[in-house]
Amino acid sequence: MSHSCIAAVTGANKGIGLAIVRNLALQYPQSSFNNGPFLIYLTARDKTRGQDxxxxxxxxSALKKARALAQDGGLTTVKYQELDIADDQSINSFANFLKKEHPDGIDMLINNAGIAEQGFHPEMVDTTLKINYYGTLHTTLALLxxxxxxxxxxxxxxMAGKLNKYSPTITSRFRAARSVSDITTxxxxxxxSVHEGRHTEAGWPSVAYSTSKAGVTGMTRVLAREVSEGKVEGVREGVLVNSCCPGYVKTDMTKGGGAKTPDQGARTPVMLALGELGGKTGEFWEHGEVSQW
Structure with missing residues (x-):
């Protein structure tokens, strides 16, 4: 079967990622993207968890009641595909798979995969950055x-990545960044600075997760500018690039302490994928609205 619309969701075997897949299927029929059958790639690094x-x-039951899936007479087909964003080879393999299977391209990529570990030490900082920042960046650049x-x-x-935890100098550098390389630096x-034991005096917080997410928001912001200015080779016309906070969601990542359900957390990411954005790009969104970073 050929599909009129194709999406890929990373880190989709549980929590917000799985809820994003579910709500894409539920909302696609009423969206402006609906021009026929819809295919969603549910990606995860672990095959067993992905297939489960x-x-x-x-x-x-909600998908069955809505007859959202093709197996029940609906428009959406969901397939599992392996992707580990901590592994460049896995990212490249997934990108090559999509290019082979869908040479005309796909319509949306939702980068949800990430980690939030307890504690603060150099190795944990590097692991967090490797997945949350560099993994998201490499997946973005491979598929954009x-x-x-x-x-x-x-x-x-x-929202943990908002710029209220840094020295004025670092905050101004985030805001003044004009390229992805500025954020990567x-x-x-x-x-x-963490490895050298001087991150506090250098103006950084002792939190790896929030800093990695500041990087994701900043990278997305400058990448959108580079795309709109035609500085990213091969990107097609009208592609919108945005970041968002799903909210404090009750998932394994928050150790069950969240205030929102995964479906509630999926609302803003799904809106950015399927909704009418009025051409807005390079923005940070919360609660379905543009928010101050």
Whole structure:
């Protein structure tokens, strides 16, 4: 079967990622993207967990009631595909798979995969940055040119990454960044300062997760500018690039302490993928609205 619209969701075997897949399927029929059959790639690094997540989607009572899935007469087909954003080879393999299977491109990429570990020490900082920042960046750069005209890139960030935890100098450097390399330099300096035991005096907080998400928001912001100015080779016309906070969601990542359900957390990412944005790009969104970073 050929599909009129194609999406990929990273880190989708549980929590917000799985809820994003579920709500894409539920909301696609009423969206402006609906021009026929819809295919969603549910990606995860672990095959067993990914396939279990796929089974949960296929047996989901709300999806069955809405007849959202093709197996029940609806428009959406969900498939599992392996992707580990901590592994460059896995990212490249996934990108090559999509280019082979869909040479005309896909319509939306939602980068949801990420980690939030307890504690604060150099190795944990490096692991957090490797996945949350560099993994998201590499996946974005590998697939951004494969988005069709009018496509959507959504990077799931966090309000924890807002610029209220840094020295005035670092804050101004985040805001003044004009290229992805400017943001990457900041991430490198954060890591180096932690390893050298001087991050506090250098103006950084003792929190790896929030700093990695500041990087994601900043990277998304400057990347959108580079895309709109034609500085990113191969990106097609009208692609919108945004980041968002899903809110404080009750998931394994928050150790069950969240205030929102995963479905509630999926609302803003799904809106950025399927909704009418009025051409807005390079913005940070919360609660379905543009928010101050």
């Amino acid at each position: 997540a796929l089974k949960s989607i296929q047996s989901d 040119p494969h988005l069709r005209p009018g496509g959507r890139l959504v990077n799931v960030s966090s 900041l991430m490198q300096e954060f890591s180096a």
